[in-house]
Amino acid sequence: MGKGSVVPPLIHFAQLEKVLNHARANSLWPLTFGLACCAIEMMAAAGPKFDLDRFGAGAFRASPRQADVMIVAGTVSHKMAETVKRLYLQMPAPKWVIAMGNCAISGGPFNLDVNYSVVEGVEQIVPVDVYVPGCPPRPEALLEALLQLEAQICGTRRFPEPPPAMPKVA
Amino acid sequence: MNEISILRSLLTIVGVSVAIGLNAVFVVWLERKVAGHMQYRLGPTEVGPKGLLQTVADGLKLVSKQIIFPSAADKPIFALAPIICLVPVFVAILPVPFSDTLQGHELDIGLLLVIALGLLNTLGILMAGWGSDNKYALLGASRAIAQICAYKIPLLLCILPVIMLSGSFSLRGIVNAQDPVWYAVYQPVAFFIYIIAITMETNRSPFDFAEAESELVAGFHTEYSGMAFSLFFLAEYSYMFLASAIASILFLGGWHGPFLPGVVWMLLKIYFFLCLMMWFRWTFPRVRVDQMLNFGWKILLPFSLLNFLITAGVMAIL
Amino acid sequence: MFDSQENSTYQLEPVEDNQFVLNLGPQHPGTHGVLRVILHMDGEYILTADPVLGYGHRMQEKIAENMPYTQILPYMARMDYLAALSFNQAWVCVVEKMCGYEVPRRAEYIRVLTTELNRISSHYLWFGAFLLDLGAFTPFLHAFADREMILDLLEEVTGSRLTYCYFRFGGVSSDVDDSFLQGVQDFVEHMRSHLKTYHELVTGNVIFQMRTKDVGVILPFDTWGYGLSGPVLRGSGEKYDVRISEPYSIYPELDFEIPVERDGDCLARYMVRMREVEESLNIIQQTLDKMPDGPVRSKVPKIIKPPAGEACMAVETPRGELMIHVVSDGTKVPYRVRYRVPSFGNLSVFSRLAKGQLLADALAVLGSLDLVIPEVDR
Amino acid sequence: MNNYLKEIFNGLKSLVIGLKVTMTTMLTKSTTIEWPREAAPIPERFRGHIMLRKNEETGLSKCIACGSCVRACPSNCIQVKGAKPEGAKKKAPILFQLDFTKCSLCGLCVESCPVDAITFSRNYALAGPSSEPFATMNLLAGLASPFREESNEL
């Protein structure tokens, strides 16, 4: 279950739960929810080159009622904080949160002395399950976060570790 | 009435449920694959071989998710709506013959039953839109009501020539009447308009106003989560299946075809229509509501009426 | 002030019997980010539209008052992440103008080359997002497939995919190599032939034409009243492009057209952008042909202290005229920086355009304005 | 009437052309890279988080703890403490900590370094269940990325 899922499952059988967890892990529908720069990389991750849909996570739902994972992609301002919280509460349990990008993790480059508008870390608002640092992270990093979330839910990692960065062959 | 007929009914119910479920699982997978490949992507690949189990995982997940009732929702209506949406398909699929022998229940007026029950879908959408106390959902529902007026009349006017040609309301009778030549050959205009009309009827893009994502978030099912949402999902794909089956019976000669067994031909024809609808969905932008109404009343209606009159005239002369 | 109940304290206009208030956003697929629009509606018709901004406010002007000139550079890219290089360029140009730094010619060519690539990628993203607003999903991913090519090229020189921090005072941070130039050449050729499929898939499509023609017409009077710029303005027949009117960098040496359409509707704005992509390809081809050799960075002092005074610098971003007004008091930190961002003016005309429209049309109009909300909010 | 028919015909034609485009796309090969089973090439100049360069002779970092990177950083994400080891001429860092969660990857620190001691790592897919490891990255330890080392080599 995601850190913030307060509602216990309706039925609880160990074996069934295991099967259901595998189903959940392989069908993480994200919420269509972009805040700033990272949202573009989130779209790129759903795009042709990286294709989130391969892992069953390409079904972006605009309605929070039908989403499983909220990708907080971008800077959360104080004005937006209330909405982020509300969207999270609107999602049905079990639900998960990925904090994508430095702004979502800690306010990022806007975590400054003069800061009067940016929330320093979305974890103050919603419980975060996976953190993806970067400004913005590459789409692979988001995929990796998704695979880690999958591993968290199932208990085992089904996919290989991220391959090392290959130089471009001319 | 005897034991066998009861057994038959039970078998039919089980068979129809399994068929609808399996079909939805497969069609959703197929749709995601088709969409992927039309967009330089792959679609689901990682869950099961070629991602075939993707929909199963989605289904299990949706079933095990919390169902949220909005506090201001009209609870009985909210809860009933997805069921109202889905159940008529089960009934409507009974008189559909999938082959010479495979048919739930032969009915003289099978076609009429299908048309009548096709209307109840809109009722479900209306209930969902009203019951969830959400403005987007309500807008979606009112769009669905407006839509029904635009497509239903051309749809019926396209079916009428087929009924006139075959002289039967029975789906089996219609299939048998087009033994050498399909009605799609006699009635190309009706066939064409029928395809457009069923795209409208099943709320598919480019006519998916009731759930227009970029406008109404998720339209009439904005507030639905988990199982209730999956029922809407199932209903949509079942309606597509039903509409395609009727289309292939009316215009493409049902299970008739050389070499292969009847069921295979029937399924091939059904999936032809399903793929066509997917192809439309992943190519075209959405039409605006008022444009769709104009389109229905100003283009589809005159043409289908004209087609109907010409058919009647020719039949009267011959 | 940080009371979280702010949503409920809005003073809404009274709603009449047959009207209702629809709250579009801040999370809505049609608003492209965190814009909120309060709509008063009568059925599907919009009576008034009141955009609420600030959900992405990131204190850019305050930050700029508190940072040395060099350190403001990375923040420019975050303002308009789709056209980070244009914003980079505006900032380095304004400081270069104030301090009188020379920029080597090769650096200028590289700047123009990369900025125009960036412009194409921005227009492609807009193309996809606009079609998404109209309900077509596939063009979005087609555009992304081509956009990835640009991102790969730009990542090769700048090291990042989106929020580039590549330009430096007096040049660019690193030189480009031949394989990059060859890659750009290949891309230009590929794109010239591939652009046709965009027009086949979208432009000619009768549904697209019906959805965009005569929708959201900007009247000539509104263009300067609201301070429009960029393709939104050029779609209404004004031939105003900073690259021509206030030439900077090496644009005077290049030969290109400014596409202008007369109708002022969504289709006109669409056509302007699509033709701009072609023109950008043209510009890129010319920079490739003329690319001089030489250094890419001139010597500038490590700590930058422009003389007291002020300077304005405008550049043409994909969304319109970006003007930066810097006031310096002679220290290493600017006294006041004012960003005049293009989307700000372009969005302010929305409530005028949405009045009396259908909801679907209003979202098409919103899409056709090509908004980047963090740029509006700064 | 003629116009009406012509409009319908042209409209249908445009739709068919659109359908043709998606069908051709369907038949062409997809551009997807099946990460993590295969990897997309990452360009040489790729900017991961920063890391320290090794001095090949001593095996220690090249850093002289001058603090110019700290001053260059717009978002205060680098912490350096230096000390003069006994008998050595130059200062050496005893703490070089990066708060990657504030970094904007601008590269100003790399450019400001007088001894070329900082470079970008090639860790392109970082993610984790806690933000702590990213907020307190000890770059001196191992003189490479605190995360998977093999991915740092070019």
Place this chain on the structure above:
Amino acid sequence: MSFERFALDIYALSFGLLLIQLVIGAIMAVRAHSLVHCFLGLVMTLVSVAGLYYFLGSPLLAVMQIMIYVGAVCVAIAFGLSLTRKSGEEGTRKYGLAVLVPPFITCAMLGSVLLGLSEREWVGYPKKIDESPIGELLLGEYLLPFEVISILLTIAVIGAISVAIIKRD
């Protein structure tokens, strides 16, 4: 218990359920507070009536009932609902002598039906009715009234549309 008997029980049970549904729908249609609930009650009643037709051996009538009443009439009403200015609560209800009228009518109708039925024989299964005479009569002898009705309906639809258009301006 013989199978025949069992089947008959099931039959009777479903029939009874339909009747209950019909009554509930009818009560909902007149008593519900919100317009939409009334509307849904009406739909429920009409669908149950269709079910009764089916059980009484006339599937054609059942299908027609759904098509015409549920499909056409109810959609028209739903359309009307979405055009109404104010949805939901009506004003306060006034009860007077009028409250006696529905029970009176109900009793009268029930009595006449029972009176009529009392002379009939109760049967287990209804006989299958041949529906083709209906068609022949409608398109033969009663063609003129049939057409007049359809023209009336068309006029009603056009009138409704024009009223809606006028209200919008």
Place this chain on the structure above:
Amino acid sequence: MTFIEETLEGLDISVEYPDSALTGIDAQAEVSVEQIRPLSRTLFYAGLFLESVSAIDLIADEIIEGVYLFNHYEQHVRLKITMKTDRTTPKFPTIGDIYPGAVWHEREAGEFFGIDFEGSKDKRNLLLPVETTFHPLRKDFKRPEQAGKIQ
């Protein structure tokens, strides 16, 4: 006679012409608070568009200077108009009814500097939450205690 001179003829405004190659400003003028409305009306009918309405907090002189930047689509002249007001109760007349696009600029300047644009119909905060009371772009602005934190 330049375009600016032609346009401003009849208004009692002395225009300076700085070096536009160095500053990017073609013409600048300082006006009194009463002059801005007739001036902007003239500019509007001459077809100049509004680039920005903003302010500078000159804390040393205890004044806030309003900066209005105009430009023209065809003539390409950037005109800078400045006005001064005192820092304790800064007030400018609105030009939002003349330039509809100025409303948002004024709302923004209003919340960031605490300037009251007299006569404006819409004085809500534009970018900051509505109940915000501080004015972040003033030079004596201190970071609020709770900033960055959510209870």
